[in-house]
Amino acid sequence: MNAGKNTPLAINEVATRDGFQMERHFIESEAKIALIDELSQLGYAKIEVTSFTSAQAIPALRDAELVMQRIRREPNVVYTALVPNVRGGERALECRTDEFNLVMSASETHNLVNLRMTREQSFRQLDDVAALANSARVPVNVSLSCVFGCPMEGEVPVDSVLKWVDRFAALGVQGVTLCDTTGMAYPTQVQEVCERVLGRHPDLAVTAHFHNTRAMGLVNTIAAVEAGIRQFDMSLGGIGGCPYAPGASGNVATEDVVHMLECMGYDTGMRLDGLIGAAGHLQTLVGHELASQVSRAGHRLIRHAPPPEFESLRERALAREAARQAGGRMDGAAP
Numbered sequence: 001m002n003a004g005k006n007t008p009l010a011i012n013e014v015a016t017r018d019g020f021q022m023e024r025h026f027i028e029s030e031a032k033i034a035l036i037d038e039l040s041q042l043g044y045a046k047i048e049v050t051s052f053t054s055a056q057a058i059p060a061l062r063d064a065e066l067v068m069q070r071i072r073r074e075p076n077v078v079y080t081a082l083v084p085n086v087r088g089g090e091r092a093l094e095c096r097t098d099e100f101n102l103v104m105s106a107s108e109t110h111n112l113v114n115l116r117m118t119r120e121q122s123f124r125q126l127d128d129v130a131a132l133a134n135s136a137r138v139p140v141n142v143s144l145s146c147v148f149g150c151p152m153e154g155e156v157p158v159d160s161v162l163k164w165v166d167r168f169a170a171l172g173v174q175g176v177t178l179c180d181t182t183g184m185a186y187p188t189q190v191q192e193v194c195e196r197v198l199g200r201h202p203d204l205a206v207t208a209h210f211h212n213t214r215a216m217g218l219v220n221t222i223a224a225v226e227a228g229i230r231q232f233d234m235s236l237g238g239i240g241g242c243p244y245a246p247g248a249s250g251n252v253a254t255e256d257v258v259h260m261l262e263c264m265g266y267d268t269g270m271r272l273d274g275l276i277g278a279a280g281h282l283q284t285l286v287g288h289e290l291a292s293q294v295s296r297a298g299h300r301l302i303r304h305a306p307p308p309e310f311e312s313l314r315e316r317a318l319a320r321e322a323a324r325q326a327g328g329r330m331d332g333a334a335p
């Protein structure tokens with residue numbers, strides 16, 4: 001497809017939902033709010049603020065209302081939240097959530113483990129949630145988990161993914177996110193799945209969501225861009241995972257992806273220096289080292305001062321060169 005310089009790409013941050021749900025200790029609400037306020041200034045299209053699930057299921061996000069109500073909203077940012085059922089939808093509406101992000105797995109086993117329902121039961125429930133959103137004129141995105149493989153079932157057939165995307169499109173949702181929940185995707189597969197979804201649903205906002213479990217997050221991102229995807233989920237510092245997916249680890253890191261895409265000439269609209277600063281604050285909040293690399297190394301063109309002995313290195317090199325030339329002249333003068 002026509003990927004190239006200056007192609008605008010929309011970046012969605014999921015660290016405060018996908019990321020925080022995996023952190024061992026509870027992140028205080030005030031700290032979550034301060035981080036989201038900081039992120040709001042950095043150029044994101046969307047921030048997934050929290051999740052309106054049950055506190056027993058995801059205790060790390062039990063302060064969803066408080067956080068959603070207190071953040072300072074920037075007009076160009078969509079503040080979305082994960083909504084698992086009608087109860088969650090009612091809670092989300094009460095605190096003016098801009099978009100509902102519904103979740104269902106493309107894998108039957110993962111859906112049962114994560115949501116305790118068959119996919120058909122989930123679909124019926126999400127139909128009701130989408131109706132609630134429609135009545136409130138709130139847009140709906142569906143995040144389909146395990147699109148590129150399931151940690152319990154193995155391969156997930158592309159035709160089955162397409163069938164679920166078709167069914168959600170027929171419900172009238174605005175967007176679908178193709179999630180590589182446990183980092184099983186690889187570039188040629190990403191290319192095929194993304195092209196087939198986009199080919200069938202040119203009007204759907206299709207987002208890609210990659211975890212970096214097997215270090216393929218960046219190459220999968222490139223494959224998706226080249227297949228025509230223009231919206232991406234990612235998480236600051238590469239935090240994240242899924243509590244019900246064995247082997248899952250963090251999303252591909254926002255600062256790593258943005259750095260790569262900007263080097264390649266894509267227009268993400270993001271402030272990389274701000275992201276690196278925010279990653280530093282995030283590391284203090286979570287209390288452990290982050291998996292991201294650019295937050296440690298900085299931009300590729302960051303200038304490091306030469307070592308203190310640089311001048312003497314140069315002088316010695318120049319002196320050697322002068323001696324060589326002088327020696328050469330002497331050699332030339334010899335009979």
Ligand code: COA
Nearest residue numbers: 051052053054055057058084085087088103114115116242
């Ligand atoms: N908000 C708050 N509480 C909720 C709720 C919601 N959206 N949905 C259910 N609950 C409460 C119920 O009131 C009930 O509480 P009680 O035990 O005090 O009566 C309890 O949670 C269980 O409710 P039930 O309807 O039986 O749900 P469940 O146990 O089948 O769980 C989900 C369904 C969807 C709420 C739960 O599986 C869930 O949130 N899973 C996490 C999904 C997720 O976010 N995964 C990570 C992202 S991929």
Ligand code: ZN
Nearest residue numbers: 018179181241
């Ligand atoms: Zn995820």
